[in-house]
Amino acid sequence: MKLAKGCIEAEYWLYAAPHHxxxxxxxxxxxxxxxxxxxxxxxxxxxxxxLARRLSDGLRGEGYVVEHAASGKMGLGLGRExxxxxxxLDLGLPDMQGVEVLRQWRKLHREMPVLILTARGSWxxxxxxxNAGADDYITKPSxxxxxxxxxxxxxxxxxxxxxxxxxxxDIEVSPVSGTVSVAGKPVDLTAxxxxxxxxxxxxxxxxxxxxxxxxHLYPLEExxxxxxxxxxxxxxRKKLGRDVIKTQRGLxxxxx
Ligand code: CA
Numbered sequence: 001m002k003l004a005k006g007c008i009e010a011e012y013w014l015y016a017a018p019h020h021x022x023x024x025x026x027x028x029x030x031x032x033x034x035x036x037x038x039x040x041x042x043x044x045x046x047x048x049x050x051l052a053r054r055l056s057d058g059l060r061g062e063g064y065v066v067e068h069a070a071s072g073k074m075g076l077g078l079g080r081e082x083x084x085x086x087x088x089l090d091l092g093l094p095d096m097q098g099v100e101v102l103r104q105w106r107k108l109h110r111e112m113p114v115l116i117l118t119a120r121g122s123w124x125x126x127x128x129x130x131n132a133g134a135d136d137y138i139t140k141p142s143x144x145x146x147x148x149x150x151x152x153x154x155x156x157x158x159x160x161x162x163x164x165x166x167x168x169x170d171i172e173v174s175p176v177s178g179t180v181s182v183a184g185k186p187v188d189l190t191a192x193x194x195x196x197x198x199x200x201x202x203x204x205x206x207x208x209x210x211x212x213x214x215x216h217l218y219p220l221e222e223x224x225x226x227x228x229x230x231x232x233x234x235x236x237r238k239k240l241g242r243d244v245i246k247t248q249r250g251l252x253x254x255x256x
Contacts, residue, residue, distance in 0.1 A: 041065045042151065043087040045075030045101065046117065047094050051140075055088065058144030059151075072096035079105045079112075086151050086158075089134070090117045091125050099125075099132045106133040113154035117142065166201040168255055171240060173201045180240075187239050192217065196232050200245065200255050209252035 042064045046052040049070070056066045067082070069075035072093040079087060079101070087105075091098035102114055116129040116137045126137045135154050138147060166173045170183040175198055180187045189197065199216055200208065214224050233245055233253060243256040 040085045040155070041067065041083070043067055043069065043075065043078055043082070043084040043112075045069045045072065045079075045087065045093070045098065046090040047071060047092075048090070055144060055147065059148060062148045064148075064151075072098060072101050076101045076104055079110055080108055084112045086113045086115065086155055088115050088117060088147065088151070091129055092119065099128050102129065102132045102134060111158075113151075113158045115147065115150055115154060166198075168201055171197075171201070171244065173198055182240055189236075189239065193232055193236055193239070196229075197236060197240070200253070205254065207248060207252050207254045212252070 040063070042059055044052060044055055044059070044066055046055065046068070047070050052068050052070065056068055059066045067078060067084075069078050072095045075087075075089065075093075076096070078084075089098050089102060093101070098116065102116070105112075105114070113135040114133065116126075116134040118125040118129065118137050118139055120139045120141075129137055135158070136150055138150060166175065172181045173179075173194075178194060180189055180194065180197065195217060196213065199213065210226050210229050213229050214226060217229075233247075237245060245253050246256045247253055
């Protein structure tokens with residue numbers, strides 16, 4: 001791998017100074033440096049050196065920047081300190097359980113998509129991993145191409161939450177902290193009002209039917225009353241401004 005002037009071997013640098021971002025230093029497979037904004041950074045937490053090397057090489061060949069942590073503690077630290085577009089996390093690590101690493105990331109609101117690597121046939125591992133906040137799993141032995149395909153799917157799915165703040169006209173919504181402001185002034189919403197607004201913000205410009213909102217808001221087993229949607233919409237208009245949500249009679253709603 002060719003490195004830009006002033007940069008040193010990536011993995012060595014990473015271990016020596018984990019707080020520094022590497023993106024600017026890493027060159028692509030063809031020797032062209034990736035512009036920082038186009039760099040996709042993957043964190044690989046895997047203690048098996050042979051598997052780690054195979055996965056790193058394969059993913060770098062796909063154009064990703066891969067940063068490898070060979071232990072749970074190192075993975076936890078990197079995932080906490082650095083920004084990644086996705087992580088691949090082995091659940092069987094020598095120093096701490098992979099699932100514990102994941103729990104701690106999620107507790108710290110590290111929301112990158114996480115693909116867990118599990119032992120074949122261990123359904124309890126998969127369930128535990130998914131419950132701890134993993135987005136998908138893959139069983140070993142695994143092919144690099146399959147892992148790369150799963151990562152792409154995960155990153156596509158998470159693109160909507162890539163931006164920490166959603167903006168529409170003068171409304172700002174932070175799905176992570178659950179805060180809303182209009183023209184810079186904070187607005188208090190109830191949990192259900194927030195969920196509705198968040199749903200609109202993720203689909204701004206699109207017409208959303210009452211049925212779609214109901215399906216999004218209520219679990220299947222709960223009683224569903226379309227009138228409650230009207231009430232929530234009216235309350236949101238009162239709090240955010242009358243024209244924020246437009247009604248298209250008989251069809252649904254959209255952000256104004
Ligand atoms: Ca392992």
